[in-house]
Amino acid sequence: MSTTAARRVSVKDVAAAAGVSLGTVSNVLNHPEKVSAATRDRILAVIDELGFVRNDAARQLRAGHNRAIAMIVLDVANPFFTDVAHSVETEFAAQRQPLILADSSQDPAREATYLDLFEEQRIGGILITPVGRVLPRLRQLRDRGTAIVLVDRKAGAREFSSVSVDDRRGGRLAAEHLLETGRRRLAFVGGPAALAQVRDRHVSARSAVEEHPGATLRFIETDTMDARAGRRATDRLLALPAAERPDAIFAANDLVALGVLQALTLAHVSVPDDIALIGYDDIEFAASAAIPLSSIRQPRDELGRQAAQMLRDVIADPSAPVRHVVLEPELVVRRSTVR
């Protein structure tokens, strides 16, 4: 209770004040059942009295590793990632394992810096959605004993366990929904095309379209995945001759979809009457948009939970065979696609 000004209190101080050896104090902290009730209470009282706080650095030094888990996300500004992170955090918080969140901001240099840092910290494990060509570096980390699980990426899947969502299935769900509601001239908006996510969603949408005679799919590539990109792509679409103008737009994520929606509203194009619109991710803002957005929901909570679980498994047995969990996305129908 009292806040003594003494700079820093160590186990040694506690032991001296309580008249026991420091091994016993440590036992109170880590194996209370080994200590008699009387001694325990006395020591706890002294700890409180002196304001003793464990020194985590010393503990880690001794243990040889860090209990904390690190997660490197692509972009904290994207609600999809923060939701996944939130779920991971909840999962680890249960056993008091802190989650350190790092944002690579899609920058390979930052990503590398964080990896260095975490290795110096002997961090317990890393969840990562890789940006740059980090596979060799990850391999090195793994060989030196750091557990690694890939999130939402299958690159390097042969070497590292991963948790992801089936983007092909999602792309197909979106396209089929549009086709089933009578749309025939589809447009896919997203990019850059090199992104695996974009490629998978696009390719599978195309294959669904090809099964419907008379239906077409146009690909409008963007260089980013935010609302501005959606607005600009829409301007291009609206400039097309009336006959070519799509009657449905599939945006590669919800941020892009929100931009598309905004541009359409500005141009007095009715959604969904004139053009149906579907996004991807089902972030909270999709439901809150002025015209609630149909979307492909990625099970973010489940993604986070599974990632946490898998990382725990890899930590427990690093030599176990590589494993992959692929989750199923789900179609969420709202006003932007049906009248």
Added chain:
Amino acid sequence: MSTTAARRVSVKDVAAAAGVSLGTVSNVLNHPEKVSAATRDRILAVIDELGFVRNDAARQLRAGHNRAIAMIVLDVANPFFTDVAHSVETEFAAQRQPLILADSSQDPAREATYLDLFEEQRIGGILITPVGRVLPRLRQLRDRGTAIVLVDRKAGAREFSSVSVDDRRGGRLAAEHLLETGRRRLAFVGGPAALAQVRDRHVSARSAVEEHPGATLRFIETDTMDARAGRRATDRLLALPAAERPDAIFAANDLVALGVLQALTLAHVSVPDDIALIGYDDIEFAASAAIPLSSIRQPRDELGRQAAQMLRDVIADPSAPVRHVVLEPELVVRRSTVR
């Protein structure tokens, strides 16, 4: 280059392999200028060869403190906070000081857990937007040597330095804008009323309204600050007799405003023709809404930069007098308030 399988390499191993004392290896790492070029190169080669990685725990133990900075935010799901965090991170990244992001999720218990954790880690400093009644705890931390800066909160301002944005000014800006564009029956939506932010924005809006004869302000309290709260509050407003229905709504933040907008659109109430709408924060989604939202922009980048700077100052001189930086918000006019 080679990845030897030897479990863990320490300075001692490097020293032995290079035929020098371990003090010299340490100097290469920390004071390269003290070591002759030849020795330095040889040691660096060995470090590379052996794959030596500094052990941060030992370093910290020796140093007595942790270089890392921690930031405890109210809610990672709110883009306002992630933007501020992003700015703080960029600021610290410049000198390779990692930022550990923690999410209290508005839960006092989680907040307390993180504070415990950071104290055990002897973390270099903490940026916090407090939730619970943590002032005594923060005082304790400060007394034991942890630097603390409050972000976006002035509670306990007499004891801790802080960086915030002037909510009274923001509330006034919003109300005056609505009044100047001819609105007279205003409604303020937000809550809970106990939140300092909500109180300040509301009170100052009210005082602006009172300066305009004939203008009125109604307070609709919500229990959270998300889109759903905005939708529900709007339903209550729309149920009012026509004469009492407001012609302008000031939402306490943009998430709430988006909910309001959605409910209004559903009810076929035209924005801004029938009802003008202004939010607060100017998150990215405000501009991307189907009807772009007028809002009060908080200088998030500046907030983060200043917070980082101030924390550095407090760390450098803990006994310096408490200081407060209050930033100015800014009115951003978009389609939701002007025809």
Added chain:
DNA sequence: CGACGAGGTTGAAACCTTTCAACCGTTCAG
């Protein structure tokens, strides 16, 4: 009555880095 085991407690070692006083050999000024 002696041996043994259980329950508690102890003390030293180990973890790895950084710092700092001391040291060595060389050079330079006086």
Added chain:
DNA sequence: CTGAACGGTTGAAAGGTTTCAACCTCGTCG
């Protein structure tokens, strides 16, 4: 020629925790 200064290197100490074999004290059983 002496003494001091200098650049470079060394070795030991310190920092706080956890673990573990050893030890002590009783009580119990044979």
